[in-house]
Amino acid sequence: AQSVTQLDSQVPVFEEAPVELRCNYSSSVSVYLFWYVQYPNQGLQLLLKYLSGSTLVKGINGFEAEFNKSQTSFHLRKPSVHISDTAEYFCAVSDPDRGSTLGRLYFGRGTQLTVWP
Amino acid sequence: EAQVTQNPRYLITVTGKKLTVTCSQNMNHEYMSWYRQDPGLGLRQIYYSMNVEVTDKGDVPEGYKVSRKEKRNFPLILESPSPNQTSLYFCASGAGLAGPTNHYEQYFGPGTRLTVT
Numbered sequence: 001a002q003s004v005t006q007l008d009s010q011v012p013v014f015e016e017a018p019v020e021l022r023c024n025y026s027s028s029v030s031v032y033l034f035w036y037v038q039y040p041n042q043g044l045q046l047l048l049k050y051l052s053g054s055t056l057v058k059g060i061n062g063f064e065a066e067f068n069k070s071q072t073s074f075h076l077r078k079p080s081v082h083i084s085d086t087a088e089y090f091c092a093v094s095d096p097d098r099g100s101t102l103g104r105l106y107f108g109r110g111t112q113l114t115v116w117p
Numbered sequence: 118e119a120q121v122t123q124n125p126r127y128l129i130t131v132t133g134k135k136l137t138v139t140c141s142q143n144m145n146h147e148y149m150s151w152y153r154q155d156p157g158l159g160l161r162q163i164y165y166s167m168n169v170e171v172t173d174k175g176d177v178p179e180g181y182k183v184s185r186k187e188k189r190n191f192p193l194i195l196e197s198p199s200p201n202q203t204s205l206y207f208c209a210s211g212a213g214l215a216g217p218t219n220h221y222e223q224y225f226g227p228g229t230r231l232t233v234t
Contacts, residue, residue: 001176006159009157034222036225042227042228043207043225043226043227043228044160044207044209044225045225046222046223046224049222090159090160104150104162104165104175105150105160105162105209105223107152107159107160107161108159109157109158109159110159
């Protein structure tokens, strides 16, 4: 089974500052990678995904992430955050080569991003 | 509107009283799954279903049952709830094997907050 590590449980930043949320996963030949966002008292919403192709993936709300196979990482970045970006962010991994567990998502423990004015 | 619905959204119950949390999706997805979210632990998969009449255990299946008699519905059953099942529960669905890329883009319901006293 995959394991996903989100290195920071809490990330406080000031408005308009850049932010990076880190995600590492256990190695595999091929993986699909996702970032989900959970706003307070809401369900999870897909922010962006990497399935194949360009390693730099752009998502909604100005977020982007870079897949680094050699470092087994998929860090999420935004050049300038807003107060409305305050939310919990989850990194998730799916292993497409494992037939019996096809479609399973393995989640990290989440990173709470808090944006201060 | 494409969506995953869960009912109830909030539930307070007592130890040992059987309960069912319903989940329904209107996207004709083959894959459905239940997760529980606990502070500091992220999302952990309880059960998943690859298609009608096909279910399998996730990482934390103890104390839960599921059934998949119809494609759109995937209820979660707690036969004898205990306080350690107090949690936030999410149902999710994905396109399944018929959708090679959408399969891994899972859509989440709004969540059910369960308290067992």
